[in-house]
Amino acid sequence: MNIFRRELKANFRSLLIWGVIVVLFVMVGVSKFSAYYGNPEMLAILDQMPPALLSAFSFQAFNLTTVTGFFGLMFTYFALLVSIAAAMWGSDIISKEERDKTVEFSLTLPVTRSRVVTAKALAALVNCIALLFITWGASLASAAQYQPDGEFYRFLALCMLALFIMQLIFLAIGIFLGCAMKRYKRASAVAVSVLLGTYFLSVLSGLHRDLEFLKYLSPFKYFDAGVLLRESRLDVTFVVLSAAIVLLSMAGAYWSYTRRDLYI
Amino acid sequence: MSVIEVNHLTKYYGKARGIIDVSLQVHEGEIFGFIGPNGAGKSTTIRLLLSLIHPTGGTATIFGKDCIRYGPELRREIGYLPSEVFYYERMKVIDLLKYSASFYDKDCTRRLHELSELMELELHRRIEDLSYGNKKKVGIVQGLLHGPKLLFLDEPTAGLDPLMQREFFQLIREENQRGVTVFFSSHILGEVQRMCNRVGIIKEGRMVEIADIQTLQQNNYKKVRVAADVLDVTRFGLPGVTNLEHNNGVVRFFYKGDINTVMRRIGEITVSDVTVEEPTLEEIFMHYYE
Numbered sequence: 001m002n003i004f005r006r007e008l009k010a011n012f013r014s015l016l017i018w019g020v021i022v023v024l025f026v027m028v029g030v031s032k033f034s035a036y037y038g039n040p041e042m043l044a045i046l047d048q049m050p051p052a053l054l055s056a057f058s059f060q061a062f063n064l065t066t067v068t069g070f071f072g073l074m075f076t077y078f079a080l081l082v083s084i085a086a087a088m089w090g091s092d093i094i095s096k097e098e099r100d101k102t103v104e105f106s107l108t109l110p111v112t113r114s115r116v117v118t119a120k121a122l123a124a125l126v127n128c129i130a131l132l133f134i135t136w137g138a139s140l141a142s143a144a145q146y147q148p149d150g151e152f153y154r155f156l157a158l159c160m161l162a163l164f165i166m167q168l169i170f171l172a173i174g175i176f177l178g179c180a181m182k183r184y185k186r187a188s189a190v191a192v193s194v195l196l197g198t199y200f201l202s203v204l205s206g207l208h209r210d211l212e213f214l215k216y217l218s219p220f221k222y223f224d225a226g227v228l229l230r231e232s233r234l235d236v237t238f239v240v241l242s243a244a245i246v247l248l249s250m251a252g253a254y255w256s257y258t259r260r261d262l263y264i
Numbered sequence: 265m266s267v268i269e270v271n272h273l274t275k276y277y278g279k280a281r282g283i284i285d286v287s288l289q290v291h292e293g294e295i296f297g298f299i300g301p302n303g304a305g306k307s308t309t310i311r312l313l314l315s316l317i318h319p320t321g322g323t324a325t326i327f328g329k330d331c332i333r334y335g336p337e338l339r340r341e342i343g344y345l346p347s348e349v350f351y352y353e354r355m356k357v358i359d360l361l362k363y364s365a366s367f368y369d370k371d372c373t374r375r376l377h378e379l380s381e382l383m384e385l386e387l388h389r390r391i392e393d394l395s396y397g398n399k400k401k402v403g404i405v406q407g408l409l410h411g412p413k414l415l416f417l418d419e420p421t422a423g424l425d426p427l428m429q430r431e432f433f434q435l436i437r438e439e440n441q442r443g444v445t446v447f448f449s450s451h452i453l454g455e456v457q458r459m460c461n462r463v464g465i466i467k468e469g470r471m472v473e474i475a476d477i478q479t480l481q482q483n484n485y486k487k488v489r490v491a492a493d494v495l496d497v498t499r500f501g502l503p504g505v506t507n508l509e510h511n512n513g514v515v516r517f518f519y520k521g522d523i524n525t526v527m528r529r530i531g532e533i534t535v536s537d538v539t540v541e542e543p544t545l546e547e548i549f550m551h552y553y554e
Binding site: 002006010100101102103104105107108109110111112259260261262264 | 277311314316317318335336337338339340342344346348349350351352353354363364366367368406
């Protein structure tokens with residue numbers, strides 16, 4: 001409990017900063033939406049663009065002149081933001097102790113290493129959930145002026161659930177890298193690189209039918225906002241796949257952290 | 265009873281040498297000096313005993329229990345003062361000490377305040393605003409506040425002013441008198457000589473000697489100085505004599521062997537002054553390292 005509480009306190013500033021970024025992002029996004037809102041000419045312009053380009057950026061599935069369609073488009077960017085935050089928190093919360101040389105204090109206390117990982121993982125998870133609620137709240141607040149229908153609220157809730165699973169994936173990968181990497185200084189950089197790499201794969205997989213198999217490699221394709229909107233539910237295959245990634249990463253994190261040397 | 269028992273402990277960092285085949289015992293209630301120059305493997309040994317790193321070979325037990333397997337449990341009774349202390353920079357001293365205390369099953373509040381007063385800590389400053397010496401003082405309080413039965417001190421006096429050093433040694437002696445075993449790693453030989461009962465000397469990762477300080481001094485060479493009006497240096501060219509010097513009617517040399525042989529040689533001449541001294545730890549140490 002003491003480690004958990006200390007980590008929450010230590011990470012509070014970082015949470016605030018990410019919160020501000022997300023809120024600003026939603027505000028800027030929605031102010032752009034006011035240009036599309038109820039504007040059929042915008043649709044005509046989009047129709048003239050090459051379909052591959054549109055699908056790469058998942059513009060195709062949405063009617064951008066409705067608030068639901070617009071949030072469907074925003075989903076990818078929300079996903080990037082909250083996942084990057086999760087990956088960085090995950091990798092940093094473990095590796096910072098070695099970077100700041102505080103392991104010589106924190107791990108010579110009478111604690112097991114797995115207790116340290118558990119407490120820190122939970123603290124990072126609380127941060128992720130808080131950021132998700134900030135995202136949700138900001139979305140609701142900024143969409144309210146367009147008086148969205150019930151479908152919008154259901155869709156938004158489903159999107160948040162999908163975002164939560166993606167946060168879990170990247171949080172777990174981040175924690176694993178923070179625990180396992182000997183070159184702990186680079187854990188955060190590697191975690192974010194993995195994230196951006198998989199995002200790039202998700203863009204590639206939308207470009208051509210032959211590249212579609214790439215979607216299994218990219219959590220960004222597990223929950224496609226277009227599909228969420230059409231089917232109103234999460235794809236079970238990908239939920240299972242996500243759970244597997246999270247479990248494997250966490251198992252790997254505990255396994256490696258309890259066995260390896262800590263460098264000072 | 266041995267509090268620490270190290271058997272053939274070896275640690276390689278990849279191919280780099282940490283320590284090789286180190287064996288030693290630290291008995292209950294003693295202050296064991298662990299000396300060697302920088303990079304000899306002193307901190308590596310301590311970090312192995314605290315299970316921050318894992319051995320490549322060999323075993324180590326503390327209070328009879330394997331120090332890796334029972335690490336977390338053993339650390340309840342261990343206090344550690346690293347050579348350089350690093351704490352969470354943004355915390356206040358008092359919060360950090362309370363945080364540290366929260367990991368032990370007992371109430372450490374009284375001891376925490378006693379020690380803080382003794383070390384003249386400013387409890388409400390942030391760690392990041394403290395000087396090196398003041399951080400070290402926080403380290404001393406943090407290492408002792410839970411009343412450990414075994415203390416690891418890794419070059420403890422670096423950064424402390426002479427007054428604080430004296431205060432600190434007094435504190436360690438008191439702890440020791442209450443039965444606390446101390447593992448005292450240092451390269452400052454004077455303080456080891458003052459504080460310790462036994463010493464282990466480590467060189468390039470290997471133990472070269474473990475002995476009582478007294479026996480180490482007695483069984484080692486003697487420092488002999490002879491002053492006389494007429495002196496023939498060759499008279500002292502005995503087996504066991506080293507570092508023979510002669511100037512201004514004074515002969516100095518180190519001697520190892522039967523002291524009577526030298527005494528007889530000295531007795532044969534008329535001298536104006538003779539001293540026979542035990543070497544300081546520093547001199548013994550330099551001898552091992554040459």
